[in-house]
Amino acid sequence: MGHHTFDADRADKLEDAQRRYRFLSAEELLWALSPDGDETVADLGSGTGFYTDDIAPAVDHVYAVDIQAAMHDYYREKGVPENVDLVTSGIVGLPLDTDSLDAAVSTMTYHEFASEQALSELSRVLASQGTLVIADWAASGNGNHGPPVDERFSAAEVTNVLHQHGFDIEFQAERPETFLLTGRTK
Template sequence: MGHHTFDASKAAKLEDAAERYRYVSREELHWALDLTDDHTVADLGSGTGFYTDTIAPHAARVYAVDVQEAMHEYYRDKGVPENTELVTAGVEDLPFAADHLDRAISTMTYHEFASDQALSELERVLAPGGRLVVADWSADGTGEDGPPLAERFTASEVTAALRDAGFRIEFTATRPETLLIAAVNDA
């Protein structure tokens, strides 16, 4: 049930740290991901690499996955960390071998790719015990920021979809506009 993608012509807006960290902070991402320096991570819907840059120093390898080549162009111009590879792909068809990833993160993009096919693909590419972290706009929010409420999901909807795809939920939080979920691949 994914919806529209972010307008790449407005990519610079995604670099506003005060605004971005207002909804999901660097600290909670690090905590939820539980990274070590030998992990391979995919940032799903990486956009300009704002959150990719936050996690790259703490991982062995990072894949910045986005469907828009224009976002990768912006990120290249900004400067991509040495341990980060840009991957143009949708979440429903990731170019990784089974069990290749230790971690995957979706920051404010779950609503763009949410489907049974995408979640099945994440279960396939995440190693058993691998973590998936979803931070996104909540359908319980006001809709003043982010996508329209009709394009969002509640934490209950996200956790149910993740469970159906084979993930065990470890943490769920709903805030005024966003949700944060940490799940483990139980395959």
Template sequence: MGHHTFDADRADKLEDAGRRYRYVSGEELLWALAPDPDDTVADLGSGTGFFTDVVAPHADTIYAVDIQAAMHDHYAEKGLPDNVEPVTTGIEELPFEDGSIDGAFSTMTYHEFASDDALGEIQRVLTDSGRLAIVDWSGEGLGEHGPPLDERYTVETVSEKLRERGFTIEHAFTRPETFLLVATIE
């Protein structure tokens, strides 16, 4: 695992739409992930399911992957869509078959699981045409929100790590506090 995980006792903060959409909108996430209605998708670090709920109407099955069972409890209390299945695990040990996931996304959680093992697992479970969308706090950010700057990555660093794992970078954008990256399997 990368650095710290978000404190589940503060899960209500993850439901603040004004704050969450400030860094990535639902439309932007859907554009980056580009799910088809028959796709199987994984939300890597789903937390309370805020962005899982954005993607769920656009996919057949969505796995809400989080290492903290307390986050799944919070999500269950607010109500899971019928096509969402919570999965409690680390990204380094995904319980999915090889090539079984059409798309995966991470919103503000890459810095929590960034490792070669995690990237290897993501690569393993994605289909040959699998798509990965990452929005995270930028190492070039201002540091006014999110994790400390020394726990963040630059889009260049993440791009290089993904290329080493056989991904092609389709889009990479840096914003004042975050970055957005879209990659596919080569």
């Protein structure tokens, strides 16, 4: 699908912890990621680094991947942790080595990059038994938050396409406005 990206001029909204954690808490994200401290993780569509900042203390290294340089500028102003590298790139054509990631997370951004090419690229950069965590706006939502409903996916749709790209789904939950799933490469 791959619709619009979040407007970088509104980046301050991405730092609203009360609103963001209402849909995905730091604890829930870290539970889904299940880090043991030595992982290399990519935060796909990292934006201002809101969730990257939750992940960074729990892992060895994080690539904060965002297609908008303005989001990285915002993150630099805010302060980037030492173990985080900013990568300005879309998901297709990631400048990362094959099998170089232990995990990747997408927090409310999957709908922006969902495509066969992006999923093939994630399969390439994730190592064997690599973890993929996706939390995104559910197609069953009412559209009062997040993108329009017609730009969203259901957890079942994402599960099906991930299976086609060699992922085993380990957890899936669809909530009133969002879904969360974790998959692992074979």
